[in-house]
Amino acid sequence: MGKGKPRISNHIRELRARADGMTQQALADRVGVTRQTIIAIESDRYSPSLEVAFRIAETFGVPLEGVFRHEPAPDP
Amino acid sequence: MSFKEKSIWGTLVAITGVSLLYFWTVLELAASGEKDLRALGGVGVGTAVIFIVAAIVYHGVIAGMNPKDARAGADERDRLITLKGDRVASVILGIGVAGTIVYVCMGNLYARVDGNDFTTVNLLLLAFAVSEIGKYVCQLWHYRRGV
Numbered sequence A: 001m002g003k004g005k006p007r008i009s010n011h012i013r014e015l016r017a018r019a020d021g022m023t024q025q026a027l028a029d030r031v032g033v034t035r036q037t038i039i040a041i042e043s044d045r046y047s048p049s050l051e052v053a054f055r056i057a058e059t060f061g062v063p064l065e066g067v068f069r070h071e072p073a074p075d076p
Numbered sequence B: 001m002s003f004k005e006k007s008i009w010g011t012l013v014a015i016t017g018v019s020l021l022y023f024w025t026v027l028e029l030a031a032s033g034e035k036d037l038r039a040l041g042g043v044g045v046g047t048a049v050i051f052i053v054a055a056i057v058y059h060g061v062i063a064g065m066n067p068k069d070a071r072a073g074a075d076e077r078d079r080l081i082t083l084k085g086d087r088v089a090s091v092i093l094g095i096g097v098a099g100t101i102v103y104v105c106m107g108n109l110y111a112r113v114d115g116n117d118f119t120t121v122n123l124l125l126l127a128f129a130v131s132e133i134g135k136y137v138c139q140l141w142h143y144r145r146g147v
Helices: A012-018 A024-031 A035-042 A050-060 B003-031 B037-065 B067-071 B076-109 B117-145
Strands: A007-010 A068-071
Touching (some): A012 A024, A012 A035, A012 A050, A024 A035, A024 A050, A035 B076, B003 B037, B003 B117, B037 B067, B037 B117, B076 B117
Antiparallel strands (some): A007 A068
């Protein structure tokens, strides 16, 4: 009760930069979502489904925890 | 802004405008004592045609500006936001229908409450219009602020 919302952050922007500056549109096309969804994920405004999270990780060839980091909600 | 968001903005503006036009006309009909369902039907069909034409023209224009975005289907985030909007709409519509039922029952119980078909139909339409507006506002909020 009263616990804040847990936060999922990610390193997608850095991973895109390392992947020869992959564009948001290119990543969106490979993952099968819209560019707006990639923008929302990058800015922590949307936590993707497991399926999309795995597809993003596979696109960059890294494990899931190499892309996403779960930050538990602080206790009140 | 994505095609989806533009579509929602346009639909929100159109449905708000058409609802205001419809209910303004209904209030004028009621004020003139013309509480006739046939006259109401004419107003309803007229405003529905205005809404459909406005929606087709607007969507044609925004699709022409970015055809690729318009052709792209909804992804999981779009579907989630649609569901959240539908949930808000169903709650508002439920409250509106329950309120209308109370109004009809009061009309049957108390002679002073004018529980006629004209008012009942318009209360239901008002609940529907408000629920649709609530749905689109909720969807835009989630597109802007996150899900």
